[in-house]
Amino acid sequence: MNRTVRRAMVEGAAILKGLGVTARYLFRRPVTLQYPEQRPRIPPRFKGRHWLTLYEDGDERCVGCELCAIVCPAQAIYVKPAENTPEKRVSKGERYAEEFQINMLRCIFCGFCEEACPTGAIVLGHDFELADYSRQALIYTKEMLTEPYPGASGRDPRREV
Amino acid sequence: MTLVLEAAAKSALLAFLLLTATAYTVFLERRLLGRFHHRIGPNRVGPWGLLQPLADGIKLLAKEDFMPRAADRVVYLAAPLIVMVAALFAYAVIPFGPPVELFGRRIHLYIANPDAGVLLVLGASSIGVYGLILGGWSSNSKYALLGSLRSAAQVVSYELAWGLSVLSVVLTAGTLRLGGIVEAQRELWFVVKQPLAFVVFFLSALAETNRAPFDLPEAEQELIAGYHTEYGGLKFVMFYIAEYVAIITQSALATLLFFGGWLGPVLPGVVWFLLKTAVFVGVFIWIRATVPRVRYDHLMGLSWKLLIPLALTNLVVTSLFVV
Numbered sequence: 001m002n003r004t005v006r007r008a009m010v011e012g013a014a015i016l017k018g019l020g021v022t023a024r025y026l027f028r029r030p031v032t033l034q035y036p037e038q039r040p041r042i043p044p045r046f047k048g049r050h051w052l053t054l055y056e057d058g059d060e061r062c063v064g065c066e067l068c069a070i071v072c073p074a075q076a077i078y079v080k081p082a083e084n085t086p087e088k089r090v091s092k093g094e095r096y097a098e099e100f101q102i103n104m105l106r107c108i109f110c111g112f113c114e115e116a117c118p119t120g121a122i123v124l125g126h127d128f129e130l131a132d133y134s135r136q137a138l139i140y141t142k143e144m145l146t147e148p149y150p151g152a153s154g155r156d157p158r159r160e161v
Numbered sequence: 162m163t164l165v166l167e168a169a170a171k172s173a174l175l176a177f178l179l180l181t182a183t184a185y186t187v188f189l190e191r192r193l194l195g196r197f198h199h200r201i202g203p204n205r206v207g208p209w210g211l212l213q214p215l216a217d218g219i220k221l222l223a224k225e226d227f228m229p230r231a232a233d234r235v236v237y238l239a240a241p242l243i244v245m246v247a248a249l250f251a252y253a254v255i256p257f258g259p260p261v262e263l264f265g266r267r268i269h270l271y272i273a274n275p276d277a278g279v280l281l282v283l284g285a286s287s288i289g290v291y292g293l294i295l296g297g298w299s300s301n302s303k304y305a306l307l308g309s310l311r312s313a314a315q316v317v318s319y320e321l322a323w324g325l326s327v328l329s330v331v332l333t334a335g336t337l338r339l340g341g342i343v344e345a346q347r348e349l350w351f352v353v354k355q356p357l358a359f360v361v362f363f364l365s366a367l368a369e370t371n372r373a374p375f376d377l378p379e380a381e382q383e384l385i386a387g388y389h390t391e392y393g394g395l396k397f398v399m400f401y402i403a404e405y406v407a408i409i410t411q412s413a414l415a416t417l418l419f420f421g422g423w424l425g426p427v428l429p430g431v432v433w434f435l436l437k438t439a440v441f442v443g444v445f446i447w448i449r450a451t452v453p454r455v456r457y458d459h460l461m462g463l464s465w466k467l468l469i470p471l472a473l474t475n476l477v478v479t480s481l482f483v484v
Contacts, residue, residue: 004466015452022197022451032201 047109047124050102051153052146055092060146061121062100063093068113068122076106077113093119100142104130120161125153171272175252183405184214190446197450224394229300232391236299241392241399244292248403250285251410254278256340258423258430270431271340278339279331282414283324286369289403290316293378293388296400300391308387311457312378316369318464323365325472329358329479330418343422352419357475359419361468366411368460371404373449377457412441 033040042048053061064081082098090096113122132138150157188203192210195202204210228237257270275281290313297309331337333354334345342351352359368375378387389400416422416437423430455463 004462008463008467018451019447022447025199026193026196026447028199030196030201031199034201 042126042128046126046128047111047114049104049125049127049130050107050113050140050145051123051125051155052097052100052121052142053123053153053155054147054150054157056150056157058150059089060091060096061119062097062117063091063119063121064095064097065118067116067118071112071116073110073112074106074108076103076108077101078103097142100145102140102145104138104140105135118161120155120159123153123155167268168272172253175272176249179249179252179406179409180402182409183402184218186405186409186442187217188214189442190449193443193446194450197447218398221398222395226394226396229302229391231301233299233301236295237391238396240292240296240299241389241396241403242292243295244289244403245399245406247285247289247292248406248410250288251282254281254339255410255413255417256343256422258434261429261431274338274340277337279327279337279342282339282410283320283327286407286410287316287320289407292403296392297388300388302391304385305388305390308378308385308390312371312388315371315375315377315460318461319365319368319375319468322361322464322468322472323369325469325476326358326361326365327418329355329472329476330362332476332479332483335483339417339422343417343424346421346424350419350421355419355475355479357471358479359415361472361475362419363415364463364468366415367445367448368464370407370411370445372408372445374452374455375460376449376454377460408442408445409438412438412445415441 055061062079064079066079066081069075069077069079078099078101079097080099081095084090084094084096109124111124114124130138147153188210191213192202192204202210203213206212206216228234253272254275255271256274260267260269262268293309293312293316297305297307297312300306330342330351333351334342336342336345345351367373371378389397392400413434416434420437422437423434425433428436
């Protein structure tokens, strides 16, 4: 038989087989998650937006050591440390973070900051809906990052590190 | 006078129905492709996403209506019109069913029934090539020009195989009237009598309508969007409509030429015709969901080395049997 004809028949059979595969999928339930109505299941170790956690008594855990800023591969973190004084105690160490900013546009959610933190102050939470309308709005300040009450981020406030 | 009125009314109704059908073919394609790909597809606008075509239309109308500065204005504007009118023109001779009695009058479900109906459809589809070439040339862009030449080469190559396969059907039926061809299938559908012609017809129809796996005019990697690269907004819509009208035309023709048109038990003829056409549109989409795009030389090779010789052989054998 002619080579072209024989090849056409072999390839034609292959195409018919492929059509069978797609036809089977037509009658299966789609795997799509209808997102705003159906919420995705977040695994426990998911890395979402950051929180600066508090001790049970309301003191900040962050001691302004800047290890998170140093380890950050995307250089998304800025920490400005200040000294604790007897009149104004913010954290349990000698220093605390006067300013703490994370540029969420740069953050790659690697979790290195969490690993590096000696007091377990910075943790990555489960919130992944981080869209906003301006670049400025995505630089999270200390007020935005600090959890509103001890344990709000889901981290046990009694845990040591 | 009443005849002219009747024809005008039928044309207007047909144009409206066709454009609506086109919009919903796009919707059907997106929903079906979704299911073929194991996902859902557009379902947000209206119940089951049924208003999606409306939203698409508003979006396309609201788009910026630009024109390349160095374009040949008249030809640039005429090209999408030519393509769309040529695509719609074929419906003037496509019969949708047997005559029906309505308001005490016998109404034919076609606008015209010329002796050479099949030839008219062939001619109408080849006029569309002018639109492709002119659109690509008048845009004054190398990409559009190369894209239009490529599309034209593809359409012309497959028009040959397509015409030859239709000719075998015409020979078997003994008439060029589309209605006559349907009536000739009362005993046996032509897909059984002329299986080879059907295969050639169907593959060429896929290529003629620029459908996957032969959607080479839209090879983004090399030519962006081919001949309509420089078109946007409403003018792009016209090319788009033409493409989808062509899919419905080819489905309708496949039904008429090979699957007994409106012939069928129980249900009225029109319903059978529309059902069979819809199934073919579904098959077009099914194939798009399955087969990857072919390479350009394979596309040309398939037509010239396989389909045209096959169709010619089939034609010779058929004519031997008929005579």
